[in-house]
Amino acid sequence: MAIRDEDRFQPRPAPPKGGGKDGGQRFVSQVLRQVSRTGPARAGTTARRGGSAFWRGRVAARFAAAQPSPRSRRVIIKSRFVLVKAGGEGIGRHLRYLQRDGVTREGEPGRAYGADTDDADTRGFEIRSQGDRHQFRFIVSAEDAEELGGLRDFTRALMRKMSIDLETRLDWVAVDHWDTDNPHTHIVLRGRDDNGKDLVIAPDYLGHGMRARGSEIVTEWLGPRTEREIQQSLVREVGQERFTTLDRTLLRHAVAGMVDLAAIRVDSGDQSILRGRLRHLSDLGLANPLDPTRWQLDERMEETLRSLGERGDIIRTLHRAMRGEAREWVIHEPGRNEAPIVGRVAGKGLADELHDTGYLVIDAVDGRAHYVRLPSMTELADYPLGGIVAAQSAPASAADRNIAAVARDGIYRTSDHLTQVRTRDSDPDRVVKSHVRRLEALRRAGMVERIDDGVWRIPQDLTQQGQVFDIKRTGGLTIELRCHLPLVRQVQAMGATWLDTQLIAGGKELSSSAFGAKVREAMWHRADFLVREELAERRGQRLTLARNLLQTLRDRELAQTAATIMTETGLSYKPVGEHGRAHGVYKRSLQLVSGRYALLNDGLGFSLVPWRPVVEQRLGQSISATIQAGRVTWEFGRKLGPSIG
Incomplete structure (x- = not known):
């Protein structure tokens, strides 16, 4: 019996979850994201993998799949697929890293170039890239880079080959680095083809196709290895x-x-x-x-050897930073409960240039040189060479311990917390709000659940989970800039310096040698300056400091800074002091000797309030600040809303 058309089975698959006309495109994006995370495929597998027809470079990768000749010149290429966050600063931050000081042969800042220019417009490249879904970042290092002379001609030849292999024009910028034992080039490639569509490169091409092209060029230019x-x-x-x-x-x-x-x-x-x-x-x-x-x-041979190689690189970095000064080396390990590392920034750079992970070499007051790996995406510019910093392993969150102590049967209520702190804290609302902010951060990480307003379900091991969360987020390390000035400039600076805190403490933590000895000498000269300013008095070998020395120095510096601003703007200055309130539009920040301050303008006058990173994203917006005993609580918007203590 013949089957009628209306009786035939016809499957009708639903659209991918997510809805909307672009749901399918989002599904493809998710697939590509997962593929990029799996890393380069084995040689020769691209053509057999399902759905690979839209990957560019798959044909070139297939021809490059054979084992290279031992006589070929070697080129190492590291690649990274990066999703672009709309309105984010990741692209600009990465480009600033690449053009930082000291990366050229002469120790000058790096200079970006492109296919047709030796002075690329990186700001224009950043603006063009804002609408992209993703971008590619490469580090290209030829074994015989020194013999190539300049790296620009090689980089341009490689990108021309790539343009042919990928069958599209490429929009890229590059910066050469000569500050390591292996000269190399950083390349940032937009994730768009010449038709404005997403540029999707075959994993095999990223894995070995590019490397084969680079090897061909160097071998052709320098000849095969003998x-x-x-x-x-x-x-x-x-x-x-x-x-x-x-x-x-x-x-x-x-x-x-x-x-x-x-x-x-x-x-x-x-x-x-x-x-x-x-x-x-x-x-x-x-x-x-x-x-x-x-x-x-x-x-574990490979793992151990790679670890030894990394350690050797770190030791060489320490030697370069200390410029021949004898020190005991210490390499900081995340998660270890060590005493705070306080000292001057003797060197800095990128420990992982592909992922923008930096490091500091700290010539510490304990007489040792410490290598400290910074949390990912930390701005190296925030830690000037010669400035004083303090690095410390992040302890378990006190907020997590308080939340766990207040909770009953795994449920935390803000009302219970308010009852507890009302009798022992002058501002219980501020205390509870700070704990709610912590819970919100943990909720976004999937560690706690908000049941209702002011009611949260927490796990029994909240403290341990919170510490793991902090280590992943910050690398288990907190870095604080104590003073942006080197010791020599702190001696006669009008403002509260780190040297002043050492005078107050009596230099108890200072070594008698190395950097500790230099600090002791600088403290003596700082004391002479304070005596001349009538902020200290010598009686024989004894030094008596003025009462409230730090606050007096801050007030003097703020008054001088405010006078300059009043002359420039015609606005009146509204000092806040250690107990006060200020509001206005956040105009800019100022780096003073006493620290960094935010300038708030209410239209009639301005105030200077201790700055915190959280306010930087509020530039140009109306904010309020409440200061109690020197501690600042921020409120955003015209209405009282979430505050940041």
């Missing part, structure tokens, strides 16, 4: 404490962690080099000889 160059390169790797190409060869031929040199088909010279490398790995405890040809490799 046998002697290859041999010398391998010999240099024998005793290195990092993960090398020799280690890759050993792991590639290993079976269940065991490698048999007799089964590796190489000439006698290369085999003797591998044997030498294995002996060095044995000294490191990473390989164990079973017989004259067979060796058992440690299962």
Whole structure:
């Protein structure tokens, strides 16, 4: 019997979740995002992967899938796929990182260039990129970069090859860096093709296609590596404490962690080099000889060698920053409960240039030099060279402990908390609001649940979960700028300096050598300045400081700054003091000796209030500040709303 058309089964799939006419596009974006997280695919797999037809560069990657010739010049390329946040500052921040001071051969700021210009308009590139869904970031390092001379011609040749492979014009800017042992180039590529559509690059092309193109260019320009160059390169790797190409060869031929040199088909010279490398790995405890040809490799060999290589890079960084001054080295490890590290910024830079993760070298008052890795996306410009900083492992949140103590049967109520703090705090509402802000942050991280206004369900291990949350968010570290001026300029500065706090404390935490000794000498000269300003008095070897010294110095500096602003604007100054209130439009911030201050303009006059990062996003908006005992609470908008203490 014939089946009628109306009786045939016809599936009608629903649109992807999310609704709207662009729901399908959002679904594709999610797929691409997950693909980008999986990393580069194995060579030769692009053509077989379903849905790969819209990936550009897949054909070029297929032809580049073969193992490169040993005589090819080596080029290392690290790539990153970055989603662009609309209205965010990520692009501009990354470009500022790339053009920071000290990255050229002469120690000057980096200079961005493009396909047709040696002076790229990075601000224009940032504006063009704001509407993009994503962008690509690359670090390109040729092994023979020094022989190439300038890197710009090589970078432009590589990007021209990429443009052909990807079948579209490319919009990019690049900055060359010469501040490390391996000269390299940073490239930022817009995620748009020449038709204005999303530029989607095949993972295989990012994984090895680009590298093959770069290798072709360098090999063509400098010629293939000679046998002697290859041999010398391998010999240099024998005793290195990092993960090398020799280690890759050993792991590639290993079976269940065991490698048999007799089964590796190489000439006698290369085999003797591998044997030498294995002996060095044995000294490191990473390989164990079973017989004259067979060796058992440690299962964590690669991880350990990469860690050793990173540590070696850090030690070299410490040496460069200290410029030959003898110090004991300390490398900070996140999560360890260490005493605060206080000292001058002796060096800074990017520990991970692909992810904008910086570091500081701190010449500390304890007489040691500390390497501190900063939380991701921290602005290096906030920590000037020579300035005084304090770094400390982030402790468990006091707010989390309070919330857990107030909660009953896993339920926290603001009404219960208010009852508890009303008898012992002058501003209980402020205290409870600060805890609600913490709960909101944990709710967004999926750790707590808001049941109703002022009612929250919390887990039993809230304190532990909150500490893990803070470590992920800040790297387990808090960095505070104590004074932006170096010691020499603090001596006669009109304002409350870090040296003044050391005079008040009596220099108890200072070492008698290294930077601690320099601080003691600077304190003596600072004391002479305070005596001349009638803010201190010497009686023999004893120094008596004026009462409320820090507040007096702050007030004097604020009065001088306010007088300058009044002359410029004609507005009157409305001092706030340690107990007061100010409101107005946030116009700008000012970096003073006593700290950073926000200028609030109410139309008739202005006030200077201690600045905090949270107010920077409110530039041009109306805000209010309440100061109690020097502590500032911020309120945003014309109506009283959420406050930031």
